[in-house]
Amino acid sequence: MTQDTAINLFEERQVRTLWDAEKEKGYISIVDVVGILTESPNPNNYWKVLKNRLKKEGSQLVTNCNQLKMQSTDGKYYKTDVAETEQLFLERIRDKNR
Secondary structure, eight states: OOOOEEEEETTTEEEEEEEEETTTTEEEEEHHHHHHHHHOOOOOHHHHHHHHHHHTTHHHHHHHOOOOOOOOTTTTTEEEEEHHHHHHHHHHHHHOOO
């Protein structure tokens, strides 16, 4: 698998992304997005609790959530929950329309 990684800025906050050229798909770190949207001081815990609630509700976002190794602030690579770019934004649009 050929992958390109990047850190994008969203209102001066970092969002880790990964591009898989072989599959032609982009992935975004869910924890990074949760941290920006909620302004939580601990987005990892916020996502953990939210993820459990969404699982109980049968959310497709959590069901289709993958884990890929992404670089953390300490420079090491850890498995991180990611969503495909389209999946993340389409799920958000669907939630708004409910």
